[in-house]
Amino acid sequence: MSPLVVAPVEEDGGSQCRSTCDDFVEVGSKGVTLEYEPHFGGNAWVTRELKAAGKVTLSRVFFFRSSDLVAETAHGAAHDDEADEDDRPLYRFRFATTKDGYHRIPGRILGIDNDVLIVAEGIAPDRKVFVAERNISIFRRIAKLKPGSEIVVGGDRVDSIAVEAFGELLEIRLYRGNSVPTKELSGTIMQAEKYLFHLSKWGVEGERELSKRYGSAxxxxxxxxxxxxxxxxxxxxxxRTDGTGGLTENQSFDLEVIKRKYVNMMDIVPYDDLLRRLDRIIVSLTERAGSAGLGQRADKRGTDRRDSTDRCAGGGDASGADAC
Structure with a gap:
């Protein structure tokens, strides 16, 4: 996943949720922070840049000063590039303030002269709103068309870009109208293909080695x-976090095309799909258990009736005869 994270700022300065940039997040009443946690490589360079120059650039799009740093929080306090991933600090930068229904982002944070106002209701502040493929700044391109004036997205202001039009602008990044796999998905597919290639090539010797290695299990x-x-x-x-669909109809179709392309080699499963599969399994097992319980009770009633009939036919005891 992308190392950039957008999270809300609440009244007490904390955040009530944390989400990767590919997800939508709830926004607090005071503003938005941007969290940075490298998933690949170290993060010591961030501290070095802030101490040496008093500023740092993230993803070639976001420009922060030391004064923007809200907190450098645990996982841990380690700054070593070789430190365990769980021990590396999480950087939180002040990204936007929320007022009058808009998130206001200072232009300097995006490397432009224009402040950017994004309507608080209707557009979630996730990474794809600001960064195109190959770390291209979206608002830097827009700023060239609106030199010197605020860039307003959504809302009732007469100079605003309509939410629908802004969404279409983001969709222009599609390759000839098609959604393409992210770097993470493409890389994972390649990694899995190599695993399968070497596993198949290992042959009988590999079967023996695996049987020996996992024999105890x-x-x-x-x-x-x-x-x-x-x-x-x-x-x-x-x-999304509210349970609604996170993909458009076209994105879902393109993802299905990719999944079917590799169906003979691998099964590509989003986490939400895994949870849905588990829910269906639980429902199925519950229904089976309920049906089995009904069947057992029905069998018991049938057995009781047969026992009663046998007692009546054989005379039974006094109480049994009276019952017959």
Missing amino acids: LPAGLQIRVTNPKALLLLGRDR
Whole structure:
């Protein structure tokens, strides 16, 4: 996932949620912060830049000063590039203030002279609103068309860009009208293909090695055989935090095309899809358990009736005879 994270600022200065840039987030009443946590490589360079120059550039799009730093919080206090990922600090920068229904982003943060106002209701402040493919600044391009004036997106102001028009502007980044896999998905697919290639090439020797390595976890007498191995890729989401769809109809269709392309080699499953599958399994097992319980009760009633009939036919005891 992208290392840039957008989170809300609440009245107490804390954040009530944290989300990757590909997700929508709830926004607090005071403004928005941008959280930076590298997922690949170290983060010591951020501290070095802030101390040496008093400023830092993230993703070639966001420009922050030391005064914008809200907090450098734990995971841990380690600044070493070789430190464990859980021990690296999380950087939180003041990104926007919220007032009169707009998030106001100082132009200097986006590397332009124009302040940017984005309507608080209707557009979530996630990364794709600001950054196109190859870390191209979207608002830097817009600023060339509106030199010196505020850039307003959404709302009732006469000089604003309509939300629908801004959405269409973002969609222009599609490749000839098609959604393309993200870097993370493309890289994961390539990694899985290499795993499958080497696993198949390993042959009988690999089967013996795997059986030996995992023998203690296998039932007695069972050996591993490798025939047409298939990978499971679990990544990304297709739902927003409020449960609504996170993909457009065209995006969902293009994702399905990609999934079918690799169906013989791997199963690409978003986390939300995994949860839906688990829900269906739970419902199915619950229904089966309920049906089994009804069947057992029905069998018991049938057995009781047969026992009663047998007692009546055989005379039974005194109380049984009276009942018959």
